Amino acid sequence: MGRPRKGEEIDIPRRAIEATMRLLDRRDAAAITLAEVAEAIGCRAPALYGHFANKNALLRAVHDEGFRILLEEKLAVAARHGTDWSARLEAGGRAYLHFAFDRPGLYRLMFAPPPAAGLEENAFAEDPGLRCLAVLREAIAACRNDGHLGHADPEHVALTLWAAVHGAASLALQNRLPTSRGSDPDAAQAVVTTMMAFIRATRPRDVSRPTE
Secondary structure, three states: OOOOOOOOOOOHHHHHHHHHHHHHOOOOHHHOOHHHHHHHHOOOHHHHOOOOOOHHHHHHHHHHHHHHHHHHHHHHHHHHHOOOHHHHHHHHHHHHHHHHHHOHHHHHHHHOOOHHHOOOOOOOOOOOHHHHHHHHHHHHHHHHHOOOOOOOOHHHHHHHHHHHHHHHHHHHHOOOOOOOOOOOHHHHHHHHHHHHHHHHOOOOOOOOOOOO
16 A cells, blocks of 8 residues: 555544554464554554554554444344344344454454453453443343243353354364364355254244244
């Protein structure tokens, strides 16, 4: 990318985050330098220090942006399916997998950052990660209100569903799925289908749907 003309303003923080996300799909976060990020957005490396104290600060901003994007996608799914908890849960799981497969480098940074990146704390301890999990819990609460899952703790169900889908995504990205093709996205999607079948099977047959 060429450098901006004299007097031309660029949004350095936004473009640095976007450039880093693109670079993450080509190399590990530990190998990315501020100099190549600066080159990608058309500025000099010292200009980045006015916005990011160091590379770890930039990686933290990229990490947080990843969760913001994931949250936007999950909220869009919830809005499309409204009160249909089953469709919300299933579409939400599939959207999560699409996110991981479309942005593998960003996904790895969000959940498996390099040891020196300063991202050791729980990804779901604060916004926007916490809000991503809240969207899942809301769909689970609606599921229980519809007579499914018995007396299961919504927190435990949320953890189980997230762990299953996250595990499928991680195995696929590492080419470790137990299929003929270790990275087969369809095999990962089958995890969502299976989890939904288990949930639907928890509804007692004598429980009728509430009248609208």
